[in-house]
Amino acid sequence: MYLDYFGLQHPPFGLTPNTGFYQSLQPHQEANDVLQVALSEGEGFIKVSGEVGTGKTLLCRKLLVDLEQSYRFAYLPNPTLSPLQLYHAIAMELGLELAAEDNPHTLLDQLHRRLIALVSEGRPVVLLIDEAQALSDESLEAIRLLGNLETEQRKLIQIVLFGQPELDQRLAKEQLRQLRQRITFSYSLRPLNRDEVASYLQHRLHVAGYRGGAIFTARSLAVLTKASRGIPRLINVLAHKALMLCFGEGQKVISVKMIKQAISDTEDATLPPRSVLLPLSLLCGAAAVASALAMGVLR
Known part of the structure; x- marks a missing residue:
């Protein structure tokens, strides 16, 4: 719809996790580093948790792409x-x-044999489970038993759990303490801050082919960051709608009004407090008064 208008070759803010748009922002790079170090250690469970839309699935796919030759x-x-x-x-x-009629004990035994064969080929086996908070207690226990399979030298399989904060709550339960104690590495993804949101938007636009000037003003960026709470999925939704509005109005720069319209059309986005929307002149004036008071000029 707006690709040609902005000189884009690809949609910059799609919701499908695409490793081609991956950016090494601090929270994602730290999580990626933890995963790679943990896998190199060769033991235990690994857990990455984070709110909906913070990029867990993208991290999972990034791991698959980067390490497919080694694992x-x-x-x-x-x-x-x-x-x-x-x-x-x-x-x-x-x-x-x-066989469909095999029972869990038989299946686990066959998996054990298969894992031994694969490890003997020199490629460690890693199980990646996305949306792990959806696992039942029984299935989590089955995963724990699978993680017990080992030789005298190492584990036969490493297991990485990607899940929402509900996964942390589940693992805190007494009946899952055995699994919880086996998690040797974990990382909690945080939302992006304002500078990271600005970098994220610029990066995705650049990867998509944009070569023009700044599309988001400082104020529209501040409102978008506040409304999205720094969650990449919401950033994508709001940025996409804002670009549509900008195109529709024949503009080249996204205004606060456009961001507010995008927010009103997005259920999980929240309008920022009025203070964020104050004219910059008023904010500068207030800052000057505060400075004067601090210096004792105004009494």
């Missing part, structure tokens, strides 16, 4: 499975054909 990955994007279904799904990911 044999099994990826489960939808973990709403029973223990039996879970073992079957993992087996399929690892190229193992199982």
